[in-house]
Amino acid sequence: MKIHEYQAKEIFADYEIPVSDEILCHSVEEVEKAAEKLGLPVVVKAQVLAGGRGKAGGVKLAKTKEELVNAANQILGMDIKGYTVEKVLTAKAISFTDEFYVGLTIDRNSKSVVFMASSEGGVEIEEVAKENPDAIHKFIIDAEIGLMPFQARQIAFKLFNDIKLVRQGADLFEKLYRLFIDTDASLAEINPLVITADGNLMALDGKMNFDDNALFRQPEVLEMREPTEDEKTEIEAKEKGLTFIKLDGNIGCMVNGAGLAMATMDIIKIYGGEPANFLDIGGSSNPQKVIDAMNLLLADQNVKAVMINIFGGITRCDDVAKGIISALDQMDVKIPIVVRLSGTNAAEGLEILKKTNLVTVASMGEAAEKAIEMASQTV
Amino acid sequence: MSILINSDTRLIVQGITGRDGSFHAQKMKEYGTNVVGGVSPGKGGQKVGDIPVFNTVEEAVKATKANATIIFVPPAFSADAIYEASQAGIELVIAITEGVPTLDMVELMPYLKKNGTKLIGPNCPGLVTPGEALAGILPGNIFKKGNIGLMSRSGTLTYEMVNQLTTNGLGQSTCVGIGGDPVAGLYYEELLEMFENDPQTEAIVLIGEIGGDAEERAAKYIQEKVTKPVVAFIAGQTAPPGKRMGHAGAIISSGSGTAAEKIKAFEEAGVPVAKKPTEIPVLIKERLGM
Numbered sequence: 001m002k003i004h005e006y007q008a009k010e011i012f013a014d015y016e017i018p019v020s021d022e023i024l025c026h027s028v029e030e031v032e033k034a035a036e037k038l039g040l041p042v043v044v045k046a047q048v049l050a051g052g053r054g055k056a057g058g059v060k061l062a063k064t065k066e067e068l069v070n071a072a073n074q075i076l077g078m079d080i081k082g083y084t085v086e087k088v089l090t091a092k093a094i095s096f097t098d099e100f101y102v103g104l105t106i107d108r109n110s111k112s113v114v115f116m117a118s119s120e121g122g123v124e125i126e127e128v129a130k131e132n133p134d135a136i137h138k139f140i141i142d143a144e145i146g147l148m149p150f151q152a153r154q155i156a157f158k159l160f161n162d163i164k165l166v167r168q169g170a171d172l173f174e175k176l177y178r179l180f181i182d183t184d185a186s187l188a189e190i191n192p193l194v195i196t197a198d199g200n201l202m203a204l205d206g207k208m209n210f211d212d213n214a215l216f217r218q219p220e221v222l223e224m225r226e227p228t229e230d231e232k233t234e235i236e237a238k239e240k241g242l243t244f245i246k247l248d249g250n251i252g253c254m255v256n257g258a259g260l261a262m263a264t265m266d267i268i269k270i271y272g273g274e275p276a277n278f279l280d281i282g283g284s285s286n287p288q289k290v291i292d293a294m295n296l297l298l299a300d301q302n303v304k305a306v307m308i309n310i311f312g313g314i315t316r317c318d319d320v321a322k323g324i325i326s327a328l329d330q331m332d333v334k335i336p337i338v339v340r341l342s343g344t345n346a347a348e349g350l351e352i353l354k355k356t357n358l359v360t361v362a363s364m365g366e367a368a369e370k371a372i373e374m375a376s377q378t379v
Numbered sequence: 380m381s382i383l384i385n386s387d388t389r390l391i392v393q394g395i396t397g398r399d400g401s402f403h404a405q406k407m408k409e410y411g412t413n414v415v416g417g418v419s420p421g422k423g424g425q426k427v428g429d430i431p432v433f434n435t436v437e438e439a440v441k442a443t444k445a446n447a448t449i450i451f452v453p454p455a456f457s458a459d460a461i462y463e464a465s466q467a468g469i470e471l472v473i474a475i476t477e478g479v480p481t482l483d484m485v486e487l488m489p490y491l492k493k494n495g496t497k498l499i500g501p502n503c504p505g506l507v508t509p510g511e512a513l514a515g516i517l518p519g520n521i522f523k524k525g526n527i528g529l530m531s532r533s534g535t536l537t538y539e540m541v542n543q544l545t546t547n548g549l550g551q552s553t554c555v556g557i558g559g560d561p562v563a564g565l566y567y568e569e570l571l572e573m574f575e576n577d578p579q580t581e582a583i584v585l586i587g588e589i590g591g592d593a594e595e596r597a598a599k600y601i602q603e604k605v606t607k608p609v610v611a612f613i614a615g616q617t618a619p620p621g622k623r624m625g626h627a628g629a630i631i632s633s634g635s636g637t638a639a640e641k642i643k644a645f646e647e648a649g650v651p652v653a654k655k656p657t658e659i660p661v662l663i664k665e666r667l668g669m
Contacts, residue, residue: 106481108591111488111562144489184482213454214480245622258559259533259588262614267655269617278622283516283534311535311542313504313518314399343538344518364539365657 001210003224004047006089008206011183012190015175018202022091031072032065034090040064041093044071048083049226051124056080061093083228094204099192100159101125102173104180107140113180115139115147115173117155121192147177168201183221184214233296240292241282249274251371252297252306254290256281256315264309267364273372276303283314290323294331305375306337309364310349317341317349325352336374340367381508381553382528382573382580383471383497384447388512391439391469392417392430393460394451399475401427403451403516410519412512415443436467447471449505449514457501458483465496472564473514474500484562491564498564504534504556515556525550527663528574530567531586532559532593536614539656540586547660552580559588567597575605582608582663585650589615590636598644608666611645612653613638 009019023034024047035042046058053059058080062068078085099121107114118136120128128135137158141147149170156169172193180188187209194204215222227235237244243258247265251273255261258280265275279296281289297306310320320341327333338359341349353360359374361367384390390407394400395417405428408414416431416439423434433439436448448464450457450472457476464472472491479501491498499506505515509522521538523545531537537556544551555570557563567585574580583605587594594613601609616638642652651666653659663669 106485106561108561108593109596112485113482142489143486181482184480186481211481213478214482216455217480247619255535257533257535259531259536259586259614260539262533262588262618263536263539263612263656265618266614266616270654275617278618311538313535313538314516315535342542343521363657365655 001212001215001221001225002049003208003210004049004226005045005206006047007224008188008208009203011179011208012203012206015179017172017175017190018200019206020091020094020202020204022089024087025072025090026087028069028072028076031068031088031090035062035065035068038090038092040068042068043091043093044068044075045089045091046075046078046080046085047087047089048080048085049228050081050083053080058085094194094202095197096194096202096204097197098195099204100194101128101136101189101191102155102176102193103187103189103191104176104185105187110140112143113141113177115141115155115177117159119159121194125189125191141177146181147174149174152177164199165195165201172201183208184211184218185209186211237292237296241286241289242293242296243278243280243282244296245278246300247275247277248302249276250302250304250375252276252279252300252303254279254281254293254297254306254308256283256310256312256320260309260311264307264364264368267368268307268372271365271368271372273368273375276300281315287319287323287326290320291327291330294324294327294333298331298333298335303335304378305335305371307367307371308337308339309367310340311342312344312346312349316345317343318345318352321349321352324358325356328356335378338367338371338374340364380577380579381511382570382577383499383506383553383555384508384512384514386413386511388447388471388514389413389415389443389445390447390449390512390514391415391436391443391445392449392451393436393464395419395427395430395432396422396425397451399516400451403449404428404430406519407449407513407515410513411510412514415445436463436469440467440469445469447514448473450474450476450501452476454478454480458487461487461498462490465491465494468494470495470497472496472498473503473505474498474564475503475505475516476500477502479560481560481562484560488562499555500558500560500563502560503558503563504537506553506555507551508553509551517554517556521545522554523550525552526579526581527551527584528570528577528580528582529554529584529586530570530574531556532588533586533614536586536656540584540612540659543656543660544584544663547664549660549663552577561591567593568600571597571600571605571609575607580607582610582667584659584663585609585611587611587613587641589613589618589638589641592636594641595644598641598648598650601650602648608663609650610653610659610662610666611650612656612659613641
C-alpha cells in the first residue's frame with residue numbers, strides 16, 4: 001500500500017524527524033491562504049501516488065503571488081501517469097547547502113531490513129543504482145538487535161564530516177528505523193534529506209509503502225489508504241478472495257494460482273492475443289468464487305472471449321464446473337468461453353460441462369489458441 | 380535418495396484441527412506420508428482420523444519423534460508456530476500459510492539460523508518426493524518417481540510443469556514449491572546445492588517468475604557450481620511494470636526484475652529457458668541426450 005508525501009511526513013513528524021512547515025491544499029484559494037501563512041517563497045507539490053512528478057512538472061517554486069497562482073492553477077487538475085492531481089502540498093521553501101538520500105527497505109537476499117544511504121540525493125535513487133551503484137552505501141540490519149546507535153553513526157559518518165551532523169543524522173536514522181518497524185513498512189525513504197542554510201538536517205520529501213500482509217494489525221495505516229478506481233475493483237475482488245488486475249486486451253482470463261495466471265497471460269501473448277486481465281481465483285473450491293469472477297470479467301466491455309484455465313490441487317475441477325454452470329444460469333453471457341480443466345476431479349468437471357455448449361480443451365496452449373480465434377469472431 | 384523428505388520423514392501438522400489442516404493431513408497420509416501427529420492448542424488428546432493431536436509441538440515431538448512439521452495456522456500466528464517448531468528441535472518446517480507479514484519473517488530468520496532449522500515457505504504449496512512422502516497441498520496423483528529435481532516459486536504452475544514431465548515419461552526425485560513471498564526460507568541456491576549432491580537427481584527444472592533478482596543469482600550459482608543440466612521457465616514474461624501479480628514477490632519495479640533480464644541471465648549461464656510449459660520436457664530430453 002502506498003501513501004502520499006504529506007502523509008509520510010506526518011508520520012515523520014510524529015517521530016520527531018524535522019520536516020518543513022507545510023499545508024495540504026485542495027484549491028488555488030487554499031494555496032494562497034497557505035502561502036500567506038507560511039510566507040513566500042513556497043514550493044507547490046502535486047500529491048499523487050505515482051513517481052516522477054518532478055519531471056512531469058508537478059513541483060514548482062513560487063517567489064511571488066503571481067507565480068504562486070500560476071503554479072497552483074497548473075498543478076491542480078494536472079495528469080501525472082494517469083493520476084489526476086486533486087491536492088497539493090504548499091511548503092515553505094527551504095534553502096539548503098547539500099542533499100542526501102536515505103531509505104529503508106526489505107532485502108530479499110539477506111532476508112533483512114536494509115538501510116541505504118547516498119550523497120547523491122534529490123535524484124531518483126533507481127537511476128543512481130544503475131549508473132553509479134558505488135554511490136549507494138548499504139547496511140544490513142540484524143533483526144535481533146535492530147539498528148544500534150553505533151550502526152546509525154557508521155551510516156552518518158558515510159554522509160557527513162561534521163560531528164554535529166553525524167550525531168543529528170544518527171539520531172534521525174534510528175527514528176526512521178523505528179517508524180519503519182512500528183508501521184510494518186516495506187519502504188521508508190527521505191529524498192532529499194538536506195542540510196539547511198542554518199546547518200541542520202531536514203526531510204524535504206518523504207515516501208512510504210506498507211506491507212499489505214500486515215495491514216490487519218495497522219489500523220492507522222489502513223485509514224490512510226486512498227484507492228484509485230482500478231484499485232477499488234482490485235480491493236473489491238480481494239474481499240471476495242480473488243486477485244484481479246485489469247489489463248488492456250480482449251481475452252478475459254480466469255485461472256487458479258498466481259504463477260499459472262501469469263503463464264496464461266504469457267501464452268495468450270505468444271499465440272498473438274492480448275489478455276484483458278490477470279485473475280487468480282486462488283485455491284478454494286467455492287463455486288461462488290467462480291460466479292464472482294465471471295461477473296468481474298464480464299463487467300469489462302472489451303472482453304470478447306473468456307479463457308478459463310484450472311489446474312486442480314486444493315481447487316476441485318468439479319466445483320469450478322458447478323460454479324460455471326450456475327454463473328451461466330444467473331447471467332446472460334453472450335461471449336464465447338473456453339475451458340481447460342486438469343488435475344483434481346478434472347474428469348468429473350468435464351462431465352458436468354458436457355451439458356453446456358462451452359468449448360473444452362485439454363491443454364492451456366489449445367485454450368489460448370481457441371480463445372483468440374473466438375475473440376476475433378466476436379463483434 | 381531425494382532431498383529434504385523421504386519415507387523416513389516423521390511429519391506433524393500444526394493447525395491440524397482447522398479446515399485446511401485436517402483435510403490435508405488426511406490427504407498426505409493417503410499419499411503414504413508418515414504423518415505422526417498434529418498440534419492444536421487446547422485440542423490435545425483428540426484425534427483427526429487416527430492422527431493423535433497434541434497441545435504443543437514439544438509434546439508432539441516427545442511422543443512421536445517428529446522431525447518435520449507443516450504449518451496451516453492463520454497468518455497472524457504463523458511466525459509464532461514456526462518459532463515453536465524450531466524451539467522444539469524440528470529440522471524441517473514447511474509453512475503453507477499465505478499472507479504472513481514480511482517483518483515477522485525478517486525477525487524470525489536469525490532464530491532459525493541459530494537453531495539450524497530449515498524453512499520452506501511461507502505462502503508455498505509444499506514439497507513431494509514421489510512414492511515416498513508428500514508434505515503440502517499438491518495433488519499427489521500427478522507425480523511420478525524419477526530423476527528430475529524441480530523447484531518453483533509458484534503453486535499451480537508447478538502442477539502444470541510436473542504434469543508435462545510425467546506425461547512425457549520424466550519422473551521426479553523431489554519437487555519443491557519455495558513460495559511466492561519476498562522473504563522466504565530455502566531458496567534456489569540452497570536447493571540447487573542439494574539437488575547437485577543428490578545421486579538420484581539427473582537434471583533440474585527451475586520455475587521462476589518476475590520480481591526480485593533470485594533467478595539472476597541462481598543463474599550465477601548454476602554457472603559456478605552446478606554440473607547437472609538445468610532448464611528454466613519464467614512466468615510473467617508479458618506482465619506490465621508496477622503491478623503486483625498476485626504473489627507479493629511478483630512485481631516489476633523500476634525496470635528491474637523483468638522476465639527479459641532473468642532469461643538473459645539464464646541463457647548466459649547455459650540454462651535454456653522454455654517459452655511455453657510444453658517445451659520443458661523437450662529441453663530436458665535434449666540436455667540428457669534422450
